[in-house]
Amino acid sequence: MKVAICDPIAKEGVEFLKSKGVEVVDLTEIPKEEIPKHIGDVDALIVRSATKVRKEMIDSAPNLKVIGRAGVGLDNIDVEYAKSKGIKVVNTPGATSISVAELAIGLMLAVYRKIAYGDRETRAGNWPKKKCKGMELYGKTVGIIGFGRIGREVARRIRAFGCKAIYYDIHRPPREVEEELGVEYRELEDLLRESDIITIHVPLTPQTKHLINEERIAKMKDGAVIINTSRGGVVDEDALYNALKSGKLYGAALDVYENEPLKESKLFELDNIVLTPHIGAQTKEGQKRAGVEIAEKVYEELMKS
Numbered sequence: 579m580k581v582a583i584c585d586p587i588a589k590e591g592v593e594f595l596k597s598k599g600v601e602v603v604d605l606t607e608i609p610k611e612e613i614p615k616h617i618g619d620v621d622a623l624i625v626r627s628a629t630k631v632r633k634e635m636i637d638s639a640p641n642l643k644v645i646g647r648a649g650v651g652l653d654n655i656d657v658e659y660a661k662s663k664g665i666k667v668v669n670t671p672g673a674t675s676i677s678v679a680e681l682a683i684g685l686m687l688a689v690y691r692k693i694a695y696g697d698r699e700t701r702a703g704n705w706p707k708k709k710c711k712g713m714e715l716y717g718k719t720v721g722i723i724g725f726g727r728i729g730r731e732v733a734r735r736i737r738a739f740g741c742k743a744i745y746y747d748i749h750r751p752p753r754e755v756e757e758e759l760g761v762e763y764r765e766l767e768d769l770l771r772e773s774d775i776i777t778i779h780v781p782l783t784p785q786t787k788h789l790i791n792e793e794r795i796a797k798m799k800d801g802a803v804i805i806n807t808s809r810g811g812v813v814d815e816d817a818l819y820n821a822l823k824s825g826k827l828y829g830a831a832l833d834v835y836e837n838e839p840l841k842e843s844k845l846f847e848l849d850n851i852v853l854t855p856h857i858g859a860q861t862k863e864g865q866k867r868a869g870v871e872i873a874e875k876v877y878e879e880l881m882k883s
Contacts, residue, residue, distance in 0.1 A: 579880050580641075584610075585626035587648050588869025595873050597752050600880075609786045612653045614638035621883075624648060627856070631655040636663060645881045647874040648868040649674065649859055650728075651809060653782045667874040670868045678866030679731035681857065682807045683739075685831035686715060689803050695849050699761075709828035713828075715739040721787050723766070723774030723789070724808065725751065732777055733759045744769055770794055775803045782809035789849050792817040801828040807858045810835035819844045822851055834860050 581595055583601040603620060605613055610628065612744045616633050617623065622644040625631060631645055632708050633656055645660055647669040656665050665835035676878040680742070690696055691712040698708040721730045722737050733743045746769045755778060756763065764772065776798070790804060791814040806813050815836055821827045822845075833850040838856060845851055859868065 579622070579877075580620045581622040581624060581876060581880075582613075583624045584619040584629040584680055586611055586647070587624060587626070587872065588866045590866055591624075591648070591867070591869030591871075591873035595877060596871060597789070598877055601876065614744055622646060624872055624876060625654070627654055629654065630659070631661050634759045636665065638658055641783075644668065644879040645877050646872045648819040648865075648872040650678075651781055653809065666879045668872070668879060670871040670875070673868035674861070674864035675727040675731050675861035676777075677861040678733060678807050678858040678863075680868075681833060681854070682728075682732050682779075683735055683809070684835050685833070685852055685854070686803070686806050689805070689829040689831050689850075690715060694852045714796050715741055715775075717741070718774040719744060721745070721764070721769040721776045722761070723747075723769065723776060723778045725749075725761075726779065728807075729777075730755075730759060731777040732779065733761050744772060767797060771795045771799070773802060774799060775805065777805040778808045778812055780808050780812060782811045786812050788812070788814040788817075790814060792820070795821045795826065798827070800826060803828050804830040806831070810838065815843070815845065818851075819836070819848070821855065840857050843870055863871075 580601045580603060584605050588608045592602055605616055613629065617639040619641055620639055621641055623631060624646040626648050631654065636642060636659060642665050645655055645665060646669045647655060649669060650671045652667065652669060654733050660667050672702050692710045696710045696802060717740060719742045722732055722743060722745040725745045729745060736743050745761050745765045746764055750763055775781045789812050797816055815841060818830055822830055829850040833854045834856055845853065
C-alpha cells in the first residue's frame with residue numbers, strides 16, 4: 579500500500595503507517611499544482627486544508643481508494659466526485675474540537691479586553707490604558723451557532739465564566755444533552771437578538787454561505803460581538819466591516835476568511851477586530867490526535883479495499 583501525505587501531519591501518524599508496512603510518500607514540500615504528477619500509483623491521499631482535492635487531482639490517481647482529511651471540514655475535497663469513483667473520504671471531526679473551542683473563547687477575551695490592540699500599541703511605545711477599557715465575559719449571553727462537537731465544547735467551558743449559553747442548530751440534540759451542558763435552544767433569529775457574543779461553528783455549505791450578512795447583523799444587539807472559527811464564507815466580510823466601522827458591533831474576531839491566506843482586506847483598518855491565520859486546530863495536542871486518527875482511519879479503509 580502506498581499513501582501520499584500532501585500536507586504535514588503529526589509524526590506519530592506517519593510512524594503508525596510505516597509500522598504497518600505502508601509506503602509513505604512525502605509531498606508536503608512540493609508546490610500544490612505539482613502534486614498530481616506524483617500520485618499516479620498511490621492508494622490513498624492524506625491532506626489538511628491547504629491541498630484542494632478536486633476532479634483533476636482525483637483523476638490523476640487511478641489507484642486511489644481513500645482520501646483522508648486530518649481535520650473537520652471537507653470543503654477542500656470534491657466529496658461527491660470521489661464517491662462517484664468509489665473512493666472513500668474520511669476525516670477527524672473530533673480530534674481538534676477542544677483546540678478550536680479554546681481558541682474561540684480566547685478570541686472572546688481578546689475582543690472584550692482589547693488584548694491585540696493593547697499589545698500593538700504597547701510595542702509601538704504608546705501607553706493606551708484608557709483606550710483599553712473593556713468588558714467582562716461574566717454575565718453575558720453567548721449564542722452558539724452550530725452545536726456539534728466544537729459548539730458543545732464551547733458550551734462546557736463558557737459556563738465557567740458565568741455566561742448564559744444558548745444555541746441554534748438544524749439538528750436539535752436530546753433534552754438530556756441540553757440539561758447536561760446547561761444550554762437553551764433558540765431559533766436563529768431569536769439567538770441573534772438575545773446574544774451578547776455570537777460564536778459560529780458550522781460547515782460551509784450553500785445553506786450557510788453568508789449566514790451572517792447585513793440583514794442578520796441588523797437584528798443583533800447593538801454592541802454585540804461575532805467570533806468565527808468555522809469557515810470564512812459563513813460571514814459576509816463586507817457586511818462585517820460596515821458593522822464594525824459604524825459601531826453597530828463592539829468587535830469581532832476571525833480565524834477564517836473567504837479567501838485564504840488573507841493578504842489584503844479592509845478589515846486591516848479596524849482596531850476592533852482580532853485576526854488570526856486559521857489556527858483553530860493548531861495545537862500540539864490536537865494535531866497529534868488528528869494525525870494519528872487519520873492515519874488509523876486511512877489504514878483501516880485500505881485494509882477493507
